[in-house]
Amino acid sequence: MNMDSSYQIITEAACGLSQDFLKQAEFLTVPMGFTIGNQNYDQVPEKGNSDLHSIYQLLRTASSAAAVTFDTSDLIEFLRPALARGKDLLYVGVSDALGETWHNATRALANLQREFPTRRIEAINSMTLSAGQGILLQHLSKLQQKGASLLEAKEWAESNVSHIHSLAAIQNPDFLVQSFKGNFSNSQNQILQITEGQLLFKEQAETRQEMISCLFKNLQKAALLNTIQSVSIVHADCEKDAQILKQMIQKQNLTHMISISFLEPIFGCQFGPDTLGLFYEAE
Structure with a gap:
């Protein structure tokens, strides 16, 4: 057709x-x-990833930011x-x-x-x-x-739509508290999930590495019950961590369809730099 x-x-x-x-x-x-300080930005940067890195560098030291x-x-x-x-x-x-x-x-x-x-x-x-x-x-x-x-x-x-699962590992809770209402931890290294459209606290990690492992274990658990169709990893200027997560998934052969990309700055302003997101489709 x-x-x-x-x-x-x-x-x-x-x-x-x-x-x-x-x-x-x-x-x-x-x-x-989105805005960082007093500066307004369009969602789509003119220079691609180089601009995105610069934007997240500004976001790390900004006094204010908003979508x-x-x-x-x-x-x-x-x-x-x-x-x-x-x-x-x-x-x-x-x-x-x-x-x-x-x-x-x-x-x-x-x-x-x-x-x-x-x-x-x-x-x-x-x-x-x-x-x-x-x-x-x-x-x-x-x-x-x-x-x-x-x-x-x-x-x-x-x-x-219920087959699409969304998880986020948050480094800095300050952005989260300013952007969303919810029962979120005030500590670093927390895992959030989106359930029926709601952003909810899921679990607390002790270290950055443990936080990455938590994302992987959630996907691994889902793979025991369902076929993982595809995985999208997004990062707020922490590509090294995204690559580590990708390698963990590949090592266990959970799926071969894995993409990595920057988290859009409009969401970076809400979740903060160094956020690592895991989105996957499971049937």
């Missing part, structure tokens, strides 16, 4: 996917940003042209429990539905963020390429 081009897949810029992939998949990505989501009115203006061209919309967003992004998006989509009553506008709560959201989007791209309709793609996503 040919690609169903009657609908446009929309997602946020911080979705764990490369700009090349987003362009090839013809996704429409909503701009996002900046889009306003409802800005998103309406951003999406209106696609609807005016006759496209239906399938919006895939970050978990509703992780800030205002999802809520702003759904308000914008509701307003646009009233403005374009003959167009179909649907939204999927990914129940995760970053590379976890990216895993879901990769599947949706394949489905659309194979001719799946908007409703078929949405139904598949809602049936399979």
Whole structure:
């Protein structure tokens, strides 16, 4: 079957996917940003990884940092042209429990539905963020390429979103406490998990190495019960640790599909430098 081009897949810029992939998949990505001190930044740096390293260096000594989501009115203006061209919309967003992004998006989509009553506008709560959201989007791209309709793609996503698991190892709890409400430890080296979209404390590690081992053991335990389809490791300027985790996974042959990438700075502002994230799909 040919690609169903009657609908446009929309997602946020911080979705764990490369700009090349987003362009090839013809996704429409909503701009996002963040602030460090008094300086505003776009989510996508001009110089790639070299810029990301510099941003995290600034973040380590910053007096303040914050993620900046889009306003409802800005998103309406951003999406209106696609609807005016006759496209239906399938919006895939970050978990509703992780800030205002999802809520702003759904308000914008509701307003646009009233403005374009003959167009179909649907939204999927990914129940995760970053590379976890990216895993879901990769599947949706394949489905659309194979001719799946908007409703078929949405139904598949809602049936399979629970197969995507999200863990994060946090070095500095100060960023976390400022960004999220929850029962988090005030100590370093804690493991968090996203369960049904909620960010929850999972366990405490004593050292950095033990924290990496905790991530691996969680994946290893999951592999005893399910087939691990793919793994995405993200790091907030701690690539060496990401490589160590990858080698541990490869040594046990848990999966051969492992990617490593920077954690988007918009989430780095919320989780802090040296965060290590593990996202995997298990069936």
